[in-house]
Amino acid sequence: MRTALTIAGSDPSGGAGIQADLKTFAAFGVFGLSAITAVTAQDTRGVTAVAPLPAGLVTAQIEAVAEDLEIHATKIGMLATAEVVHAVAAAINDFDLPMVVLDPVLAASGGQRLLDAAGVQALCSELLPCARVITPNIPEAEALSGCRIATISDRRRAAERIGAMGVSAVIITGGHEPGPEVMDLLYDGSAFFELRAPRVGGRRAHGTGCTFASALAAGLALRQALPEAAARAQQYVAGAIAHATAVGKGASVLDHFWRTKSG
Secondary structure (H helix, E strand, O other): OOEEEEEEEEOOOOOOHHHHHHHHHHHOOOEEEEEEEEEEEEEOOEEEEEEEOOHHHHHHHHHHHHOOOOOOOEEEOOOEOHHHHHHHHHHHHHOOOOOEEEOOOOEOOOOOEOEOHHHHHHHHHHHHHHOOEEOOOHHHHHHHHOOOOOOHHHHHHHHHHHHOOOOOOEEEOOOOOOOOEEEEEEEOOOOEEEEEEEOOOOOOEEOHHHHHHHHHHHHHHOOOOHHHHHHHHHHHHHHHHHOOEOOOOOOEEOOOOHHHHHO
C-alpha cells in the first residue's frame, strides 16, 4: 500500500485542508496519514477563526506516523505560524520525509492571513529547500517572488525566482487567470512545461489549491514522474470542479470521488 502524509490545517466544512487532502489520497488509492497544524472555524463562505496547534504537538504527530509507517510522499498545507514552520522543516530532515509537495497557504480566499509574516520568511528560507515541488497560485507566486504577474513571461520569471530559493521544482497554477483554459506552469529548474486544460466555467469552488497539491503528492507516491503527476492532478481537479455541489451557502464543494461515480 502506497502512503502519503498531509501536514495541514483542519477545515470543519470538509472542503479544504486535511479533510480534502485525505479524500484526494483515497480517490487515488493512496493510504492517507495526517498531522494537523491548526484548527479553523470555517465553512463554504470563509474562515472566521484560527487556532494554531503548539509546534511540539505538530512534531509529535509527525513522529508518531513516521516511526510506525513507511511514507512515500508528503503534502504540506496551512502552517499558521513561524514556530510550526520551523517544526515541520526540522521534522522533514529528522524523519527523512520524501517527495515534499509544498502548498504555500498564505491567506484564505476571503483575505484572512493564514501564515504570519515571520512564517512566510521561514517558509522561504527553511521549507523551500526541503521541497520537491511548490504549488503556488498566482497571488501566492507574486507574494513569494516579488513579481507582478500579468503575462506568461511574468509567470516564468516568478517561477525562476522561487526556484532560486532552493526548491527543486515550481508549479504556478493558473486557476486565478481569466480565459477559456487553465494553464499550470511547471518549472523543473531548467525547463518550462505548460499544462493546459479547458476551464470549467460557472463554479466558484472551495479547496482547489489543497486538492491539486494533494493529488500531485498522491501521484508522486505512486511513483509517477513530476510532469505526469502534475498533468493528472490538473485533470483530477478539473473533474472535481465540474462535479462540484453547492452544499452550503457559499462556494461549491469539490466532488473528490467524481471518477468513481462517473466510472
